[in-house]
Amino acid sequence: MDYAGSSEQYNYIIAKINIGFCIIFSIEVLVKLTGFGFRYYFSQRTNIFDFVITTAGIIDVLPLGSSINLTALRILRVARLLRLIKASKTLQD
Numbered sequence: 001m002d003y004a005g006s007s008e009q010y011n012y013i014i015a016k017i018n019i020g021f022c023i024i025f026s027i028e029v030l031v032k033l034t035g036f037g038f039r040y041y042f043s044q045r046t047n048i049f050d051f052v053i054t055t056a057g058i059i060d061v062l063p064l065g066s067s068i069n070l071t072a073l074r075i076l077r078v079a080r081l082l083r084l085i086k087a088s089k090t091l092q093d
Helices: 008-038 045-061 063-069 071-092
Strands: none
Touching: 008 045, 045 071
16 A cells, blocks of 8 residues: 555554454454354355455455455455445435
């Protein structure tokens, strides 16, 4: 997530935040898999989407993630955020 001219401190903080969110979303996936069961969890499109995004995030933070181009999957993270925002608006109505 670095940009031209970004400082080492900025890159370090962003990397740590990314790891933190990966841990949180991984726990969410594990809790849902445990609670719903494998078959039901993967029968829901939103859960499949979350699983793919979370897996991509894990690959991204692992050392081998730097050798794989995950730009398209990073863009999908934004889609996940937008889906969460849309869901929260639906809950408010």
